[in-house]
Amino acid sequence: MSVRHRQFLRTLSVAGALLGVLALTGCGGGSDAAASGGVTQDGGAWTWALPAGFPTPAVPASNPMSTSKVDLGRHLFYDKRLSGNGQQACAGCHLPDKAFTDGAAVSRGSTGEFTARNAQPLGNVAYNPLLTWANPSLLVLERQMEVPLFGENPIEMGINEGNKAAVLQRLAGTALYKDKFAAAFPGEADPVSWLNVIKAIAAFQRSLISGNSRYDQKNAGTAVFTPSEQRGRELFFGDKARCSRCHNGFNFNDQAVHADTAAFSTPFHNIGLYNVGGTGAYPEPNRGVMELSGLFRDMGSFRAPSLRNVAVTAPYMHDGSVATLEEVVEIFAEGGRNVTTGPYAGDGRLNPYKSPLISPLGLTAQDKADLVAFLKTLTDTGFLSDPRHADPFKAP
Numbered sequence: 088m089s090v091r092h093r094q095f096l097r098t099l100s101v102a103g104a105l106l107g108v109l110a111l112t113g114c115g116g117g118s119d120a121a122a123s124g125g126v127t128q129d130g131g132a133w134t135w136a137l138p139a140g141f142p143t144p145a146v147p148a149s150n151p152m153s154t155s156k157v158d159l160g161r162h163l164f165y166d167k168r169l170s171g172n173g174q175q176a177c178a179g180c181h182l183p184d185k186a187f188t189d190g191a192a193v194s195r196g197s198t199g200e201f202t203a204r205n206a207q208p209l210g211n212v213a214y215n216p217l218l219t220w221a222n223p224s225l226l227v228l229e230r231q232m233e234v235p236l237f238g239e240n241p242i243e244m245g246i247n248e249g250n251k252a253a254v255l256q257r258l259a260g261t262a263l264y265k266d267k268f269a270a271a272f273p274g275e276a277d278p279v280s281w282l283n284v285i286k287a288i289a290a291f292q293r294s295l296i297s298g299n300s301r302y303d304q305k306n307a308g309t310a311v312f313t314p315s316e317q318r319g320r321e322l323f324f325g326d327k328a329r330c331s332r333c334h335n336g337f338n339f340n341d342q343a344v345h346a347d348t349a350a351f352s353t354p355f356h357n358i359g360l361y362n363v364g365g366t367g368a369y370p371e372p373n374r375g376v377m378e379l380s381g382l383f384r385d386m387g388s389f390r391a392p393s394l395r396n397v398a399v400t401a402p403y404m405h406d407g408s409v410a411t412l413e414e415v416v417e418i419f420a421e422g423g424r425n426v427t428t429g430p431y432a433g434d435g436r437l438n439p440y441k442s443p444l445i446s447p448l449g450l451t452a453q454d455k456a457d458l459v460a461f462l463k464t465l466t467d468t469g470f471l472s473d474p475r476h477a478d479p480f481k482a483p
Contacts, residue, residue, distance in 0.1 A: 130155030130271045138298025139307060140337050142345035144213035150229060150286045152293065155270040160291025162267060163284060165478040168257045169236075170197040171245030177235070177288065178478065180206045180243075184471050186396035187295065192407025196243040203241065203372050205407040208392065208400050210297035210470060216344045217353050217390045220405045221375045226353070228289040236285070255279060297395055297470040298337070305464070312464065319461025322454055330419070330458070332444055339394040339465065355388035359423025359441040360404060362433035367440050370431050373406050386440040398463045399471065412462055416455045422447040 130153030135143055146152055163169055164177045175197035181187040187209035194202045204220050212218070218231040225231045235243040246254055258264040259279040271287055272278035302320075304310035312320065322328040333341045333356060344351050355376050361369045369387040372378060376385035389405045403409040409418065418424045422445055423436035435441070450458075470476075474483060 130273060133157070135296075137296060138303060141296065141298050142214075142337075142347060144293055144296075145344050145346050145348060146213075146293065147227065147229065150289060152290055153271065155267070156272075156287050156290040157294045159264075159267040159271040160287035160289070160294075161476070162263070162479050163258075163288050164291055165480055166258075169244065169246075169254065169284070171247060171250045171254060172197055173257070175244065177244070180235075181209055183473070183476050184399070186210050186297070186400050186471060188400045190401070192402050194243075196241055197245040198242050200241045202243065204405050205402065208396060209292055209295050210396055210467070211338050211393060212295060213293035214338050214343045214345060215340075215393075216342050216351055217355075220389045221355065222379060223353055223355070223376060224379075228292055229285050232285045232288055236281075251281065255281065255284075258284075295470075295476060297467040299469050300395065300467040301464040302461075303467075313460065315457045315460040316464050318454075319457035319459070320464075322450075322458055323461055328419075328448055328450065328454070328458060329444075333391040334394045341391050353390075355385070355390055356442045356444065357387035357389075357438060357440045358419070358445050359387075359435035359438045360408070360418070361387065361424070361426065361431055362435045362438040363431050365433050365437070367438050368433075370406075375405070384440060387438065388440075394462060395465050396467055396470065398466045412459050413455070416450075416458050416462075419445070420448045420450040420455060 133152035167176045180189045180194040189206045268278040323330045375388040425434045
């Protein structure tokens with residue numbers, strides 16, 4: 088057993104204990120964070136303005152929300168000075184008009200190195216217990232933030248032991264950040280710290296709530312669907328297309344955590360996207376949870392992302408290998424993807440590790456078009472252009 092595998096299992100044994108995770112983050116029934124409703128004692132009171140049907144997000148007791156903290160996090164999120172070489176901001180891979188994805192198959196880090204996976208959307212990330220495509224141990228935004236900031240394989244923001252102090256000094260040496268850190272973390276003698284950088288960005292990310300799509304407006308009685316959109320809705324939630332088995336609830340996925348959560352699940356799925364050489368394999372280093380667990384049963388297992396704003400987050404899948412929504416629907420309709428040429432050739436429909444939830448659906452061409460029409464109703468155009476989430480360094 089490799090060192091990496093042993094470390095993963097140790098982490099997972101702790102992080103995977105459902106109530107333990109909730110206790111770790113200060114969330115769950117009756118906690119101070121849950122009871123506060125988002126109002127904090129430092130840096131300005133925060134009150135959630137939530138869409139109908141959205142529960143109060145879970146917030147760690149160690150990092151309560153505040154208006155000043157969210158404002159600081161927004162500035163840091165868009166500031167290229169937060170990378171090792173000063174060339175890239177968090178927003179370089181998370182653009183608001185693309186629901187905080189980047190429109191690329193895989194992302195490019197500050198040094199030019201490519202990541203192995205498609206950038207995650209950040210809308211409603213406050214409700215996600217799973218924060219990456221295939222790491223069951225990263226369940227808290229504050230921990231996940233360490234990966235793009237300090238990770239070395241791949242390099243994203245490119246901050247390391249050799250430049251950490253210099254990058255922090257870039258921030259501390261500006262009047263803007265001296266004031267904003269002091270406001271966000273009042274009473275601290277030296278508030279400009281990496282711990283507080285991470286806390287502020289996590290707070291900003293939790294503020295990215297999306298829930299005013301045409302789907303939501305239809306539910307509220309303020310919008311109407313076309314016949315195709317309505318048929319697509321019935322298919323999506325019905326027994327023929329069965330989409331809602333993995334994309335359900337207010338956030339259209341199969342995992343959610345909020346302030347009143349007592350327990351939650353963190354499922355991963357192999358949808359038959361690959362079957363390299365007929366062996367069940369996925370291309371390295373993109374083999375899903377197996378990359379960490381070492382277990383063949385985890386081959387190709389990835390999280391089911393939320394479908395909110397899905398029409399603007401192309402390309403799709405963990406590796407960005409599917410260009411359009413139409414192609415996505417076709418893959419699920421066929422019960423997997425048959426790659427007929429190239430080094431990854433193999434019939435994913437026959438992948439031995441494929442989830443039993445994935446099977447041919449018998450959809451007609453009209454059914455598929457209707458499903459795409461419905462999926463497009465999940466776009467929250469107001470969220471994509473919300474000035475509260477926009478780059479504060481650009482003129483409005």
